[in-house]
Amino acid sequence: xxxxxxxxxxxxxxxxxxxxxxxxxxxxxxxxxxxxxxxxxxxxxxxxxxxxxxxxxxxxxxxxxxxxxxxxxxxxxxxxxxxxxxxxxxxxxxxxxxxxxxxxxxxxxxxxxxxxxxxxxxxxxxxxxxxxxxxxxxxxxxxxxxxxxxxxxxxxxxxxxxxxxxxxxxxxxxxxxxxxxxxxxxxxxxxxxxxxxxxxxxxxxxxxxxxxxxxxxxxxxxxxxxxxxxxxxxxxxxxxxxxxxxxxxxxxxxxxxxxxxxxxxxxxxxxxxxxxxxxxxxxxxxxxxxxxxxxxxxxxxxxxxxxxxxxxxxxxxxxxxxxxxxxxxxxxxxxxxxxxxxxxxxxxxxxxxxxxxxxxxxxxxxxxxxxxxxxxxxxxxxxxxxxxxxxxxxxxxxxxxxxxxxxxxxxxxxxxxxxxxxxxxxxxxxxxxxxxxxxxxxxxxxxxxxxxxxxxxxxxxxxxxxxxxxxxxxxxxxxxxxxxx
Amino acid sequence: xxxxxxxxxxxxxxxxxxxxxxxxxxxxxxxxxxxxxxxxxxxxxxxxxxxxxxxxxxxxxxxxxxxxxxxxxxxxxxxxxxxxxxxxxxxxxxx
Numbered sequence: 001x002x003x004x005x006x007x008x009x010x011x012x013x014x015x016x017x018x019x020x021x022x023x024x025x026x027x028x029x030x031x032x033x034x035x036x037x038x039x040x041x042x043x044x045x046x047x048x049x050x051x052x053x054x055x056x057x058x059x060x061x062x063x064x065x066x067x068x069x070x071x072x073x074x075x076x077x078x079x080x081x082x083x084x085x086x087x088x089x090x091x092x093x094x095x096x097x098x099x100x101x102x103x104x105x106x107x108x109x110x111x112x113x114x115x116x117x118x119x120x121x122x123x124x125x126x127x128x129x130x131x132x133x134x135x136x137x138x139x140x141x142x143x144x145x146x147x148x149x150x151x152x153x154x155x156x157x158x159x160x161x162x163x164x165x166x167x168x169x170x171x172x173x174x175x176x177x178x179x180x181x182x183x184x185x186x187x188x189x190x191x192x193x194x195x196x197x198x199x200x201x202x203x204x205x206x207x208x209x210x211x212x213x214x215x216x217x218x219x220x221x222x223x224x225x226x227x228x229x230x231x232x233x234x235x236x237x238x239x240x241x242x243x244x245x246x247x248x249x250x251x252x253x254x255x256x257x258x259x260x261x262x263x264x265x266x267x268x269x270x271x272x273x274x275x276x277x278x279x280x281x282x283x284x285x286x287x288x289x290x291x292x293x294x295x296x297x298x299x300x301x302x303x304x305x306x307x308x309x310x311x312x313x314x315x316x317x318x319x320x321x322x323x324x325x326x327x328x329x330x331x332x333x334x335x336x337x338x339x340x341x342x343x344x345x346x347x348x349x350x351x352x353x354x355x356x357x358x359x360x361x362x363x364x365x366x367x368x369x370x371x372x373x374x375x376x377x378x379x380x381x382x383x384x385x386x387x388x389x390x391x392x393x394x395x396x397x398x399x400x401x402x403x404x405x406x407x408x409x410x411x412x413x414x415x416x417x418x419x420x421x422x423x424x425x426x427x428x429x430x431x432x433x434x435x436x437x438x439x440x441x442x443x444x445x446x447x448x449x450x451x452x453x454x455x456x457x458x459x460x461x462x463x464x465x466x467x468x469x470x471x472x473x474x475x476x477x478x479x480x481x482x483x484x485x
Numbered sequence: 486x487x488x489x490x491x492x493x494x495x496x497x498x499x500x501x502x503x504x505x506x507x508x509x510x511x512x513x514x515x516x517x518x519x520x521x522x523x524x525x526x527x528x529x530x531x532x533x534x535x536x537x538x539x540x541x542x543x544x545x546x547x548x549x550x551x552x553x554x555x556x557x558x559x560x561x562x563x564x565x566x567x568x569x570x571x572x573x574x575x576x577x578x579x580x
């Protein structure tokens with residue numbers, strides 16, 4: 001195995017044993033990027049300036065016997081909607097194509113303090129709206145498992161970068177499945193933490209009550225290591241949850257004895273690929289062989305998840321994106337006659353098609369006469385969906401479903417009909433509506449394309465879903481397979 | 486209500502967006518089919534159900550009103566496309 005194929009914890013161990021230097025690891029990743037990036041296009045910005053001298057510094061610290069964190073010296077990638085001081089943060093949009101943030105997001109600050117090495121900012125669907133990364137204003141990203149297919153989205157660049165060995169781990173954001181779905185399509189582990197676990201300070205807002213930053217990694221252990229760094233209270237995010245710092249490494253044990261798994265029937269309906277249903281049930285069987293028990297059950301309001309999600313997300317988006325006025329930052333149209341002209345022309349030229357569509361849908365559902373019919377109604381259905389989950393968790397420790405209804409699809413397969421693309425998130429949006437944590441892990445392959453299994457947990461119970469995912473991984477080999485490019 | 490070009494003009498103005506005629510027609514059709522799907526929510530019995538704004542219960546967070554250093558003017562203005570005399574610049578708004 002090549003260095004770039006290893007996991008972050010394997011690299012950490014090698015660095016600590018001085019079997020490899022941080023410079024060698026970083027050079028290996030930069031070489032890999034030079035070789036595969038022309039095919040994959042994971043990155044919008046590659047941050048090669050100063051990375052090697054930073055690696056040398058870490059080598060010095062190691063040589064001096066300094067006590068370093070798990071992710072010190074590990075090359076990482078960040079989704080391009082996470083603000084990085086002095087480094088371009090475009091959100092995959094023409095609107096922000098020249099935006100250089102004057103500050104770091106809290107999670108970036110934490111990773112810098114850990115001494116992780118930022119390799120680049122990854123491609124994404126514009127403003128995180130999409131499920132294939134085809135909505136990027138700059139370029140599509142290709143799936144490392146099959147270059148004729150999408151990597152999923154909206155964190156498609158982050159997923160592709162890790163799956164292609166262009167970074168050891170990446171951060172993404174997940175509003176309706178934008179971490180878990182690309183993780184599934186690229187054969188990775190993707191965690192959307194409980195709402196409030198990771199500070200959203202410095203994350204460019206899409207739908208604030210649903211957005212959450214999370215991880216894309218090659219295995220569950222790496223996921224725990226990254227969570228240890230990024231999770232925790234932050235006074236700069238008023239929805240950030242205070243509490244004691246957790247050590248997610250404690251969840252890395254093989255133990256599912258007596259664990260009660262609920263399998264919600266509604267997540268196995270006819271539109272889900274039959275091979276995915278089979279693979280997920282086989283995955284559940286692996287856990288049952290280790291002492292877990294499962295039962296089929298029902299989440300009756302599931303059929304309303306997508307409509308509820310879309311109305312809430314587009315409403316919040318229309319309000320959040322009102323800030324792009326072409327004045328303080330972002331794209332500004334030329335030759336504007338008056339102030340209204342600046343607003344209308346800058347926004348119409350700066351935003352892409354899908355973003356405008358969601359702003360229009362959101363503005364409609366918030367407008368006079370439709371507010372009660374759409375937005376308010378969606379918030380009430382949200383209560384019912386949330387109650388569904390709460391009731392299920394009185395009886396079950398985790399719920400298991402497919403992550404995506406299909407494996408990675410071809411370019412342009414779903415771009416013609418927006419609704420068809422939205423339905424890619426059918427298995428993931430409910431979790432954001434309820435603010436729950438969920439992880440996607442690889443549970444098999446269909447025609448060499450990865451299949452994702454989703455484990456949903458109680459609020460703030462990341463530890464249980466990590467333990468279940470870890471147990472699964474220790475008894476299977478899917479996570480060891482790498483895309484060949 | 487059905488969505489037509491007039492609705493699109495009204496909503497676009499609220500959102501400070503503009504579309505050419507070809508795009509308007511496209512967006513009428515797309516919003517129609519999207520809203521038709523969203524209308525599914527109308528079959529849900531919601532009498533007496535309280536709305537949920539957030540998956541996690543949140544409450545207003547207060548902080549002490551203390552002066553702290555913030556971003557400096559230069560770094561804020563750096564991202565503005567037009568500036569003058571250390572201020573954002575816009576077309577004349579008062580005749």
